[in-house]
Amino acid sequence: MGRTHRIGVIGLGVISGVYLKTLREVDDIVVAAVADLDPSRAEAVAATLPEARALSVEQLLAAPDVDLVLNLTVPAAHAEIAEAAIAQGKSVYGEKPLAADLEAGRRVIAAAERAGVRVGCAPDSVLGVGIQTARALVDDGSIGRPIAATAVMATPGHERWHPNPDFYYLPGGGPLLDMGPYYLTALVHLLGPVRSVIGAGSRLRAERVIGTGDRAGERIGVQVDSHMTGVLEHTSGAMSTLVMSFDAVATSAAPIEVHGEKGSLLVPDPNRFDGTCSLRLLGEDGWREIPPRAGIVGASRGVGLVDLLRAGTERRFRADGTLALHVLEAMTALLESAATGRRVKLASTAERPVPLTLLAGIDELTAAR
CATH class of the missing domain: 3.30.360.10 (Dihydrodipicolinate Reductase; domain 2)
Incomplete structure (x- = not known):
């Protein structure tokens, strides 16, 4: 597993508690910073985490000790936050959908490819x-x-x-x-x-x-x-x-x-x-x-992020942004078809992610699996 991965969390709504519970259980992950539009909520969450500090969204995005941004904002902000994190040279893992519309999702993936960072996306x-x-x-x-x-x-x-x-x-x-x-x-x-x-x-x-x-x-x-x-x-x-x-x-x-x-x-x-x-x-x-x-016995939200970090450069992680983009295109194509009454062909494709063997828990999710 090697080095410690330092995570910054943006968006501290209902779902964040489940993610934070998962991340607390992983030895090589530290939540270094949290941010929310409600500063008092950020302060309250930071107080429950041993190394986290409450920051503004802008401060967290620029923080040099944050390697990856966990984007748990509302769907309308998914692409904006992801692009801002990528612009700071940070990888991103976000809640679904990848973006609120297809063009924004494409921008996120293109920006990550140019910057040489990774994009992961729920669901995991x-x-x-x-x-x-x-x-x-x-x-x-x-x-x-x-x-x-x-x-x-x-x-x-x-x-x-x-x-x-x-x-x-x-x-x-x-x-x-x-x-x-x-x-x-x-x-x-x-x-x-x-x-x-x-x-x-x-x-x-x-x-x-x-x-x-x-x-x-x-x-x-x-x-x-x-x-x-x-x-x-x-x-x-x-x-x-x-x-x-x-x-x-x-x-x-x-x-x-x-x-x-x-x-x-x-x-x-x-x-x-x-x-x-x-x-x-x-x-x-x-x-x-x-x-x-x-599959992973006892898994919960956040295992896709752990898989991204554990994969390193040795294999493709499973909750991949390109898969999320393909799913987003399929959904927006359904909306387009509903509006026009026509069959819609997709421009993108995606590889089926590598399957898992039966793993006793998240600790077994290593680069070798």
């Missing part, structure tokens, strides 16, 4: 035992040649639980750009990159009511489609059907199903790291659960 939940076990079953031919997949996420909306849900209903949000990265990233891991899409979308209502916290009862506007459906054509020839909704009450469908000529596979929630896969082969009467075969 695909590195847990759920998706990695499914990947192992697809790769070893358990279901035969993959033919099709379905991916379904249905919820009545995040305003029911999130105290500040505004960004979910602004450009860069919505069910597709918020939750879609988990499902599309998993589908690329399982079936390979996407070459074209067809999409359709709708908006159930123009306002949402915050259901919890200090702003409970406040109405917020909806600027994006709150229900999206689409078909993805993978370069492998497989077809995926996608439903992402902030309008539906619930679903009994498996989060992801993959169908092959020899069998079908139920895949657990790609928003989680764990979960059990179930397999049913042609001629069998029922589903059977498959014990974990691959």
Whole structure:
């Protein structure tokens, strides 16, 4: 593992606590600085970390002792913060999506290539035992040649639980750009990159009511489609059907199903790291659960960042910005198709990340794996 990696965190909202818990458990990572638009929040978080100091965003970006910026800002700021960090010669790992729009995502990746720094991006939940076990079953031919997949996420909306849900209903949000990265990233891991899409979308209502916290009862506007459906054509020839909704009450469908000529596979929630896969082969009467075969046991958000740091120059890290850009293009192509009624071809592609063996924990995630 070698040298200590010094991280600066920008954006200290709800999700930051999960990342910080993961990073505290890794011996060769130190959180050196934190920043937030609310200085008091930065001070409070810094007080919980042994070597961190609270800085302004500008101070953190310029800090010479910060090697990599963990970008946990709202989607609309993802590209701006990433480009500013890259301009300071720092690598970046960010929350999904890579950017709020495709052109901004392309700028981030191009800037990193020019500067010789790395860009990683969530989701890294695909590195847990759920998706990695499914990947192992697809790769070893358990279901035969993959033919099709379905991916379904249905919820009545995040305003029911999130105290500040505004960004979910602004450009860069919505069910597709918020939750879609988990499902599309998993589908690329399982079936390979996407070459074209067809999409359709709708908006159930123009306002949402915050259901919890200090702003409970406040109405917020909806600027994006709150229900999206689409078909993805993978370069492998497989077809995926996608439903992402902030309008539906619930679903009994498996989060992801993959169908092959020899069998079908139920895949657990790609928003989680764990979960059990179930397999049913042609001629069998029922589903059977498959014990974990691959992935990081007990993983949580932040393992993709650890993988980036541990990979060094010896291998390509798995939560790669080029994969995130491909997923972003697939999502924006679905939005374009929904707006125009036309099938949209993608310009980008991405390699399926190197699969994981079964690892007992994050400590086993080294350059050799």
